[in-house]
Amino acid sequence: MKITHAILLSFSTILLLFSITTYINFRQAELVNTNARNFERSSIIIRHSNRFQRNFLSMVSGLRGYMLTNETFFIQTYDSSTHDNQRILAELKTLVATDSTQQSILRDVKKLNDHWVNDFANPLLKAKKSGEVSDSSKFAFTSLYRTSLTEGAEKKIQQSLQAKFFEFTKYEYDYRELQNKLLTTSTQNTKSISIILTALCIIAGICIALFIAHYISSRIINMTKMANAIAEGDYTVLANDKGENELSQLARTVNNMAKILGNNIAVLKRQRDELDQFAHIVSHDLKAPLRGIDNVVTWIEEDHSFDLPPKVNEYLALIKGRIKRAENLLHGILSYARIGREDKILEVIDVNELLKEVQEYIPKKTGIELRIQSSMPVLFSERVPLLQVFTNLIGNALKYHDKGLGVVKVYYRQAGDKYEFFIEDDGPGIETIYHEKIFVIFQTLQERDHVESTGVGLSIVKKILDDRGLKIKLTSEPGKGSVFSFEWFKIENYE
Amino acid sequence: MNRVVKILLIEDDTLDQIDVRRALDKKSILYRLKIAKNGEEALAILAGTGDDIFNGNPDIILIDLNMPKLNGFEFLARIKTIDTLKDIKVFILTTSDDKDDKERAASLGVSGYITKPLKLESPSSIDAFNLMIDLMNMQIM
Structure with missing residues (x-):
C-alpha cells in the first residue's frame, strides 16, 4: 500500500470516529430537547386538568348556591366556570396525543362533564327559573331537585370525574418519570460512547503517527546508510525493499542509481587504466624507433661527418633536435599519465x-x-x-x-x-x-x-x-x- | 695471449645489433659475435644444433628482455636449469628502466644490467658495459 494511501486511510478513520461521536452527541441533545418539550406540555396538561377540577367544583358550588339562595351571583360563577372548562377541554384535546389512553380518558371526562351539565345542571336551572313563575313548576323543580341532588346520581358523576382526573394526571406523572429515566440512561450511554470513541481516536491517532514515523524513518535511515556507503565508493549496497509504496520505489531508484553509478565508475576505471596503458605503450613503443633514428644519426656523425657536405651535417643536427623534442613529448605523456598512480x-x-x-x-x-x-x-x-x-x-x-x-x-x-x-x-x-x-x-x-x-x-x-x-x-x-x-x-x- | 672472447648476442633489433658491435669495436678486445634473434634460436645455438662458430659455450651472453617467442627472462630461467649452461656470464641489454625488471634480473643471477642505447650521456649504461668489457679482459688474460 502506498504511504499516502495509508495516511489518508488512517486520517479518514479518525475523522469517521469523530463524526460518529459528534452525531451521537447531537442526537442526545435533540433527545434532551424533546424531553424538555414533553415535560413542558405535560406540565401544562396537569395545570389544565387541575384548573378543570377547580372549575368543576366552582360549577357544583355555584349551582348549589343558586339553588339554595337564589342569588344570581352563583349563576355567574357557574357560567364562567362552565365556559372556562369548555375551553380547557378543547385545549387539552390538542395537547394530548391522538389515539392515546389520555385521549380516551379525556373523552370520558368530556362525556361526564356534558352529562352533568346537560342532564343535571341545565334542567335544574331551567326548573328553578320556571319555579319562580308558578307553583306547579315549583313542585316540578322540587321533585327534580330531590331526584337529582339527593339521590346520589349527581354525586356519582362527580366521583367518576375525580377518578378520571386522578387517572389522567397519574398517567402524566408516570409518563414524565419514565421519560426522565430514559433520558438519564441515554445521557449516560452517550457519555460512555463519547469517551470510548474519543479514546479510540486518540489511541488510533498515536498508533498511526508512530507507525508512519517509524515506517518512514527506518527506511530513510536505511537509505541514508546506503547513500553514505555509495559516497564511500561501495556501489554494491542494496536496500532490500520489496514494498509498493513511494519509499520502496525511492529505495529501488537509489539501488538502480548505485548500480548505474557502480557500472559507470567501473567503466571509467577501466578506461583510465586503458588510457594509462595506452600512454605507456605509445610512449614506450615510439621511443624505440626514435632511439633507432638517433643511433643512426649518431653513427653517421661519428663515422662520416668529415665526408659530408656542411649542409647535410646541418640537417642532421636538425633531425637530432626534433628527435630530442619527440623524446621530451613522450616523456611528458608518461609523466602526465603516471600522476596519481603512485x-x-x-x-x-x-x-x-x-x-x-x-x-x-x-x-x-x-x-x-x-x-x-x-x-x-x-x-x-x-x-x-x-x-x-x-x-x-x-x-x-x-x-x-x-x-x-x-x-x-x-x-x-x-x-x-x-x-x-x-x-x-x-x-x-x-x-x-x-x-x-x-x-x-x-x-x-x-x-x-x-x-x-x-x-x-x-x-x-x-x-x-x-x-x-x-x-x-x-x-x-x-x-x-x-x-x-x-x-x-x-x-x-x-x- | 690473444684469446678471442666468444659473445652470444640475443637481440631482434638490427640497429641494436649494430649498436653493440660498434660499442665492442671501440674497445681493445678481440671478440667473436654470434647473433640470435630470439631465445629459441639462442638455445639451438647453445645446444650445438645450429652452425657452431664457438666450438663450445660462449664466454658471455648478452640478452635483450623484450623479444618474440622466448623472451629474456624465460631464456634465463631455462639456461639456469641446464648444468652446462648455468655458469655462463649473462648480461641484460634492454631499454627497460623498470625497477621490477632490474630486481627480477638480479634474482635470476645476472652479471650486469645494461640499458640501451650505449651512449656516453647515460653513465649507468656505460658503467655496466665497461664492467662487461673488464670481465672479458680478465678472461682473456
Missing part, C-alpha cells in the same frame, strides 16, 4: 629543504635571481607531487623570463587549514585570454623553436592539484609579470 606516502616536509632540492633540478638562468622567503612552513603531506608542482612552476618562471635582469619570488601565506604558495615573476606575463589554455596539455604560448617546451608542465601541475581538490590561480599583466598561486595541505590524512 601510492600515497605522507611525511614531514620542510618546504625550505624541498625548495633547495627544487633548485638542483632547475637550470640556472643568468641575471634572474630566485628569491625565496625565509622560514617557509613545515607540512605533513605528500612530498613528490609538491616537489613536482614547485619544480614546474619555478622552472617555468625562469625558463620563460624574457629580460636580462629579473627576480622570481617564492612566498606563502596562511589560508585556513591550507597554505597558499606564490611564485611571482617579472617576466613577460600572460594575456588573460590564455589563462585557461595554458593548463591544457601540450599547449604552449611560445614557438617551440624559441624555447624547447613540451606544454606538459602546467597540465601536470593542474592535474596534481585537481586530484586533491586544491586550487591554482593566475594573476598576470602582459609585460609586467605573472603570479601563480596554489593551495597545499598543512596536515594531510590517509583516507
Whole structure:
C-alpha cells in the first residue's frame, strides 16, 4: 500500500470516529430537547386538568348556591366556570396525543362533564327559573331537585370525574418519570460512547503517527546508510525493499542509481587504466624507433661527418633536435599519465629543504635571481607531487623570463587549514585570454623553436592539484609579470 | 695471449645489433659475435644444433628482455636449469628502466644490467658495459 494511501486511510478513520461521536452527541441533545418539550406540555396538561377540577367544583358550588339562595351571583360563577372548562377541554384535546389512553380518558371526562351539565345542571336551572313563575313548576323543580341532588346520581358523576382526573394526571406523572429515566440512561450511554470513541481516536491517532514515523524513518535511515556507503565508493549496497509504496520505489531508484553509478565508475576505471596503458605503450613503443633514428644519426656523425657536405651535417643536427623534442613529448605523456598512480606516502616536509632540492633540478638562468622567503612552513603531506608542482612552476618562471635582469619570488601565506604558495615573476606575463589554455596539455604560448617546451608542465601541475581538490590561480599583466598561486595541505590524512 | 672472447648476442633489433658491435669495436678486445634473434634460436645455438662458430659455450651472453617467442627472462630461467649452461656470464641489454625488471634480473643471477642505447650521456649504461668489457679482459688474460 502506498504511504499516502495509508495516511489518508488512517486520517479518514479518525475523522469517521469523530463524526460518529459528534452525531451521537447531537442526537442526545435533540433527545434532551424533546424531553424538555414533553415535560413542558405535560406540565401544562396537569395545570389544565387541575384548573378543570377547580372549575368543576366552582360549577357544583355555584349551582348549589343558586339553588339554595337564589342569588344570581352563583349563576355567574357557574357560567364562567362552565365556559372556562369548555375551553380547557378543547385545549387539552390538542395537547394530548391522538389515539392515546389520555385521549380516551379525556373523552370520558368530556362525556361526564356534558352529562352533568346537560342532564343535571341545565334542567335544574331551567326548573328553578320556571319555579319562580308558578307553583306547579315549583313542585316540578322540587321533585327534580330531590331526584337529582339527593339521590346520589349527581354525586356519582362527580366521583367518576375525580377518578378520571386522578387517572389522567397519574398517567402524566408516570409518563414524565419514565421519560426522565430514559433520558438519564441515554445521557449516560452517550457519555460512555463519547469517551470510548474519543479514546479510540486518540489511541488510533498515536498508533498511526508512530507507525508512519517509524515506517518512514527506518527506511530513510536505511537509505541514508546506503547513500553514505555509495559516497564511500561501495556501489554494491542494496536496500532490500520489496514494498509498493513511494519509499520502496525511492529505495529501488537509489539501488538502480548505485548500480548505474557502480557500472559507470567501473567503466571509467577501466578506461583510465586503458588510457594509462595506452600512454605507456605509445610512449614506450615510439621511443624505440626514435632511439633507432638517433643511433643512426649518431653513427653517421661519428663515422662520416668529415665526408659530408656542411649542409647535410646541418640537417642532421636538425633531425637530432626534433628527435630530442619527440623524446621530451613522450616523456611528458608518461609523466602526465603516471600522476596519481603512485601510492600515497605522507611525511614531514620542510618546504625550505624541498625548495633547495627544487633548485638542483632547475637550470640556472643568468641575471634572474630566485628569491625565496625565509622560514617557509613545515607540512605533513605528500612530498613528490609538491616537489613536482614547485619544480614546474619555478622552472617555468625562469625558463620563460624574457629580460636580462629579473627576480622570481617564492612566498606563502596562511589560508585556513591550507597554505597558499606564490611564485611571482617579472617576466613577460600572460594575456588573460590564455589563462585557461595554458593548463591544457601540450599547449604552449611560445614557438617551440624559441624555447624547447613540451606544454606538459602546467597540465601536470593542474592535474596534481585537481586530484586533491586544491586550487591554482593566475594573476598576470602582459609585460609586467605573472603570479601563480596554489593551495597545499598543512596536515594531510590517509583516507 | 690473444684469446678471442666468444659473445652470444640475443637481440631482434638490427640497429641494436649494430649498436653493440660498434660499442665492442671501440674497445681493445678481440671478440667473436654470434647473433640470435630470439631465445629459441639462442638455445639451438647453445645446444650445438645450429652452425657452431664457438666450438663450445660462449664466454658471455648478452640478452635483450623484450623479444618474440622466448623472451629474456624465460631464456634465463631455462639456461639456469641446464648444468652446462648455468655458469655462463649473462648480461641484460634492454631499454627497460623498470625497477621490477632490474630486481627480477638480479634474482635470476645476472652479471650486469645494461640499458640501451650505449651512449656516453647515460653513465649507468656505460658503467655496466665497461664492467662487461673488464670481465672479458680478465678472461682473456
